Amino acid sequence: MKKFLVVTLLSFMLVASLFSVVSASGTIPEEVKDKTLRIALVKEWGTGTHMIMHINGTKAEAARYGIDLSVIDANNNLAKMSDAIDNAVTNKMDAILISHGKAPALHDSVVRALKEGIPVIVFDNDFDVPYEIHQGKLVSIDQYDLMMGLLSQMSLVQELDGAGNVVYNRVANVPPTDKRHRIWEGAILPTYTGIKVVNTIDMGTDNPMPKAQSALETLLTTRDDIDAVYAVWDEYAKGFYNAIVASGKEIPLYSVDISDQDLAMMQEHPEIWRSSAAVDPRVVGQVQIRLALKAIAGEKIPRYYSLDPVLVHVDDLPSKDEKRVSMSDLDEYYDNWGSTKAFLEDWMLELEASK
Amino acid sequence: MKNKTKKKQFDLFKILYKYGTIMVIIAAILFFAIALDNFFNFNNITNIFRSVSIVALIALAITISLTIDGFDLSAATIAGFSSVIAAKFMVVWELGPVPAIIIPLVVGVLIGCINAFLIIKMNIPDMLTTLSMMFLLTGVSITFQQGSAIYNFMPLPNNGGIASGTMHEAFLYLGQGELFGIPVPVIIMLSVATLAHIFLNHTKYGRYLYMIGGNQEAAKLSGISINKYKLIAYMISGLIAAIGGLVLGARLGSGEVDAGGPYLMDAVAASFIGFSIFGIGKPNAFGTLLGALLMGILLNGLVMMNFPYYSQDIVKGFVLIVALSLTYYKQMR
Known part of the structure; x- marks a missing residue:
């Protein structure tokens, strides 16, 4: 009985204090009140x-x-x-x-x-x-970006069962892509030693899609040992996707960032573009x-x-015949999409x- | 210009002048063929040709403008705009492949006309006119596509649902199809280059264009209607650039934002490398094609050798300097 009382009392105090916090922070600060910022x-x-x-x-x-x-x-x-x-x-x-x-x-x-x-x-x-x-x-x-690098690269490692030849892509000297690259170089490659980089494509930041496409086409026509392609930025992934589709091969592609266009491509060939890590x-x-x-x-x-x-993974999305997904629909499939309480x-x- | 008394002494220069660029191309091919196992297989050769098709077409457009001593800086942007028009026609407005091919070509010719009008009537120097046109078109194109790429199954703005049109197969064939094992863009590139070559070297029009480019006053005095031929040159330039745009759009399978822009400098370089082929010393279609191929070969080999883009740029710049030295060193004497 005594214990019960204490608990009740404590919870009352807790609730009361919560209310007081809410009411205290509930007033609109003077600096933003009644003006058009x-x-x-x-x-x-x-x-x-x-x-x-x-x-x-x-x-x-x-x-x-x-x-x-x-x-x-x-x-x-x-x-x-x-x-x-x-x-x-x-x-x-x-x-x-x-x-x-x-x-x-x-x-x-x-x-x-x-x-x-x-x-x-x-x-x-x-x-x-x-x-x-x-x-x-x-x-x-x-x-x-560190986390996006990790999510997308682990998606690749998982689906390759930790071993395979990868065409890697980095865009040097750009802060976000450099961060993603640090995870690959510092964490993924030393941990999963079965992953081999057979080629690294870097075409800079100036409209890289067509260049990425030509570069991967070159590799796909001259080698037969590519197990997966990684794109550190989805602008490259779009070019890679076109090259893989044109080659008629079934090589999985993993990337970072997402757009409506990427989603349309993912749904078109779910066996190729597998996943992309992104923030809304x-x-x-x-x-x-x-x-x-x-x-x-x-x-x-x-x-x-x-x-x-x-991590937007094509397996989480409906098939293209069921529904064409756009970025504004992704909150149906992922909690952190569309809005945040932060x-x-x-x-x-x-x-x-x-x- | 020609110094006959010193002929013997400069034989080496003469050979270099005539065959230097060809030698650079052969050296590049030999180098990659020895260094890389798979460089010399049929698939890779077609791959190189296909990869240069867009640059080559834009470079041919620029070459035509160079013959009259002009300079079409807007060619790459015309190409980008034409790919966007084609994509929007098919995907958003759901028109068939025929208007999606014809209208961009018409637009290309019209832009050529506007360029020519500004150059002839407003008397703005060629490079400034086409530079302005380049900016103008980049903006118009992005406005026309509402800031975003145009592609299959795109969500339409203002919650318009998913676009029901798609890039038509017949259109995509221009960039992705093959005919007798040869990619269609390569066939288009070679046909346009051949036609441009015949036009420039074996017709009255071509000779007049070169005459205007060589000496406008002299051409005027011999009764050539300079304005008419300038107009023709820019119209053809716009047309070829628009063809390049169709190939670009078909190859990407979408109308990207400013997709043509990055091709400009490569195309300009290809045209100028073209000057030096066989010591012609003036813009020519065949040389431009070889110039584009040289850059395609370098890019292809360097990608296989795992070079990042900035070292590719070093090689590209170096080759350009070599090729241009061969042209201009001779012209100086």
Whole structure:
């Protein structure tokens, strides 16, 4: 009886304290209350399914909180990107979101923004800025490339039963693909010694699909010992897929990143394109907006954040005759797809309700 | 220009000038044939030809513009745009393969006309006109495809469901089919190169184009309608570029974003290597074809030898320098 009382009392206290926490954080911070916040999204490029979904995800999340979001597509021009950041500083935007870009080209502009106290939330890039300048208002988000490398490469190892000749693909000197490569070099190859790399294809980042296709065609016409193909980036995988289909061989393909086009190809030849590890680009946008809000509200935000990747495996998807799957449908098959609860505070829900 | 008194002394240069590029090609082939077991099999040879078909077609388009001393920088973008038009016609608008082939060709010719109009009537230098056209078309193309690639079973924008059209088999045949064991893109490339060669060397039009390119004033004085032939040159250039685009779209099986762009520099290089073949010293279809093949051979061999792209670029740049030295060193004297 005594024990029961203690437990009851304790649980009451717990519930009460929970309520108090909720009500305390439930008030919308002054900094974001009753104003229209203005946020700039500066992108290195804005074309392709992936980037369009990122923009749409960011826009949708911004609309929830009544944020005025302006999207600047620098069209692969780093100078333009840096100008766009400078403009956002001049216009006293409340936060700046960046996607990609090269750190040295943007460093000065980002420092200027941070010195003005404007939070900078960066996706797939990082800036080496000391704490004295960024004051905890700089976040580097990535798609957890290390994990995506591991998921996709383990998918290959599993389906090859740990041994086989692999055509490998790396894209050197690009931060995300370098991270994926580190797992391959440092973890997969030393652990699964039966995996042999017979050739490494690297065609750079400038529209590699047709080049990847020609390169793999060359290998497929001149060798018969290829057991699997790995693509460190799905732009390569699309070219590899075309080459494998054209060769008439049945060689499995594993990759990182996903787009609607990739899914259509996967479903067309499930025996070829087996899996791809990916993060929903809409979720990237959601997290960027929320982190920006938290930073504006003066709450503590992390310096680094990695999103949870999903291994999209063709065996998990319906056959092409049942249903053609697109990226927006993937939440039916995977939990971490479509939306996330990360950094979603109660006051944000209140803010949403007040708009 | 020709220095007859020093003829003997420069025999070596003369041989190098005439056959240097051919020797470079043969040396590359020999090197790869010895270094790699599978380089010299029939499948790989067809593979090389097929891999250069798109570059060669775009390079032929540029070559035609070079004959009149112009420069069609928009050729690669015309090719990319034409592949996107074809894809959108079939996948989104569900039209048959016939309009999907004809319309891009018409568009290619029209863009050629616009280029020519700006060059002739507005008097903008060729390179600047076609450079502007390149930017313009890249943007138009991406707008036309709404920022995303166009492919089979794509989800349509604004929740329009899955596109019900597909890239037609007959269209894909242009890029993926084979005729008597020879890939169709190779047949297209060789036919266009042959036709361009005949047109340039064995017709009145071709001779006039070269005359305009050689000396525009002289051509004008001998009564050639320069504007008319410039227009013809850019129209043909646009047409050939659009053909290259059809092959590109058929080979990829989709209309990619800015798919033509990356071919520009390789195509320009192929055209200029073409100058040096047999010491012709001017743009010519046969030389351009060999220039494209040389780069295809290098790429093919280097990929098999496991070279990453930046070392391939070093080799490519080096070969280009050798070929161009052979051309221009002679012209200087």
